Amino acid sequence: MIIQPRTRGFICITTHPEGTAKNVHNQIEYIKSKNITGEGPKKVLVIGASTGFGLSSRISAAFGYNAATVGVFFEKPAAPNKPGTAGWYNTAAFEKEAQEAGLYAKSINGDAFSDEIKKQTIELIKKDLGQVDLVVYSLASPRRTHPKTGVVYTSVLKPIGEPFTNKTVDFHTANVTDITINPIESQEEIDNTIAVMGGEDWKFWMEDLKEAGVLAEGVKTVAYSYIGPELTHRIYKDGAIGMAKIDLENTVPVINNLLADLNGVSYVSVNKALVTQSSSAIPVVPLYVSLLYKVMKAKGIHEGTIEQMQRLFTDRLYTADGNVPLDENGRIRIDDLEMREDVQKEVDDLWKIVTTENINEISDIEGYRNEFFQLFGFNYDNIDYEADTNELVTVPSIS
Ligand code: NAI
Numbered sequence: 080m081i082i083q084p085r086t087r088g089f090i091c092i093t094t095h096p097e098g099t100a101k102n103v104h105n106q107i108e109y110i111k112s113k114n115i116t117g118e119g120p121k122k123v124l125v126i127g128a129s130t131g132f133g134l135s136s137r138i139s140a141a142f143g144y145n146a147a148t149v150g151v152f153f154e155k156p157a158a159p160n161k162p163g164t165a166g167w168y169n170t171a172a173f174e175k176e177a178q179e180a181g182l183y184a185k186s187i188n189g190d191a192f193s194d195e196i197k198k199q200t201i202e203l204i205k206k207d208l209g210q211v212d213l214v215v216y217s218l219a220s221p222r223r224t225h226p227k228t229g230v231v232y233t234s235v236l237k238p239i240g241e242p243f244t245n246k247t248v249d250f251h252t253a254n255v256t257d258i259t260i261n262p263i264e265s266q267e268e269i270d271n272t273i274a275v276m277g278g279e280d281w282k283f284w285m286e287d288l289k290e291a292g293v294l295a296e297g298v299k300t301v302a303y304s305y306i307g308p309e310l311t312h313r314i315y316k317d318g319a320i321g322m323a324k325i326d327l328e329n330t331v332p333v334i335n336n337l338l339a340d341l342n343g344v345s346y347v348s349v350n351k352a353l354v355t356q357s358s359s360a361i362p363v364v365p366l367y368v369s370l371l372y373k374v375m376k377a378k379g380i381h382e383g384t385i386e387q388m389q390r391l392f393t394d395r396l397y398t399a400d401g402n403v404p405l406d407e408n409g410r411i412r413i414d415d416l417e418m419r420e421d422v423q424k425e426v427d428d429l430w431k432i433v434t435t436e437n438i439n440e441i442s443d444i445e446g447y448r449n450e451f452f453q454l455f456g457f458n459y460d461n462i463d464y465e466a467d468t469n470e471l472v473t474v475p476s477i478s
């Protein structure tokens with residue numbers, strides 16, 4: 080079928096298989112160009128492996144360290160005349176390239192919050208790999224069905240306390256407006272957000288994996304967080320989602336305790352703000368990211384998910400001397416370049432003056448929009464988007 084971008088609200092509801100394959104290929108080429116030689120992960124489980132940071136983690140492990148990877152995600156396969164989701168096509172492309180490179184790669188498509196998918200994953204690890212030595216936890220979801228009670232929790236992107244007013248942009252139209260976001264109405268909304276994006280499911284995974292004996296001696300596990308600048312604090316760090324991230328951080332000592340007899344260790348890595356399907360849904364954040372991209376690109380320090388994950392692996396998790404650099408709160412920081420004082424000062428100055436009239440000059444809104452569409456396989460050179468393409472792409476390990 081001929082597949083062109085179609086949007087509903089801010090999201091893109093079509094996906095191009097050749098373009099998404101190009102996105103995966105470019106990330107693989109980037110990792111290969113780094114010629115990573117040090118010791119690293121060998122057998123890796125990535126939970127949330129199909130897009131964003133999780134996909135880039137999987138690519139870094141596989142093509143940076145020749146690791147075998149099992150990926151878990153929740154995506155829609157392709158059907159006749161209905162393209163699959165980006166994560167589906169990303170995984171199809173990833174597995175194909177992994178196979179060609181002689182790397183083990185298998186995937187499981189289903190609800191990672193469920194006991195059933197945990198069980199299936201454990202069976203696959205037992206059968207094919209025996210044990211894993213790295214578990215990456217990179218889920219981003221608006222909803223979670225609790226596996227023990229069946230209760231469905233929905234997260235909110237809301238401030239706590241007073242209503243929050245700030246600038247925001249519709250990145251499709253580049254229209255800058257003020258937005259007022261009403262605060263949570265009850266503690267329950269915070270609790271629900273924690274239930275979805277906090278640490279409980281990460282802990283459940285690690286408990287089940289340990290119980291099944293599929294964690295190797297010295298296993299590492301990492302989950303991702305975000306802090307960001309003052310101007311997004313009310314909606315992010317100090318909002319309901321930020322409370323969930325605190326819960327995630329508080330899970331680190333719990334998992335460390337669980338892994339102590341294996342000499343295993345868990346980390347939260349604070350990552351940089353960038354364009355993913357999840358972050359484009361947060362008010363205020365896309366405008367901040369557009370300004371941040373402009374400033375970081377001008378300074379030659381721009382990073383996407385793959386650059387971030389490559390640094391996480393080689394400069395943090397698997398350093399030559401085995402030490403993992405941490406901040407005073409015990410967290411890995413790869414948001415160091417984003418949070419640099421000169422970067423934040425410049426973004427702040429631009430934030431004060433940005434309007435619909437000047438946004439195209441002073442921000443990288445065009446780069447934002449371009450990257451957003453590239454997540455869905457669009458806006459790549461050398462792909463003919465007028466031409467017929469085979470939408471019925473399968474993931475080799477999923478029949
Ligand atoms: P994403 O939306 O690109 O990826 C989410 C992944 O989770 C996908 O693989 C998806 O299939 C999977 N998933 C969602 N629900 C699932 C379910 N029920 N069962 C199985 N798989 C499921 O998200 P992104 O942005 O890569 O986020 C990953 C983590 O990184 C999150 O914890 C997020 O808070 C964090 N982070 C994101 C930043 C950003 O700017 N995008 C910045 C810093 C941290």
Ligand code: NA
Pocket residue numbers: 127128129130131132133134217218219
């Ligand atoms: Na991810």
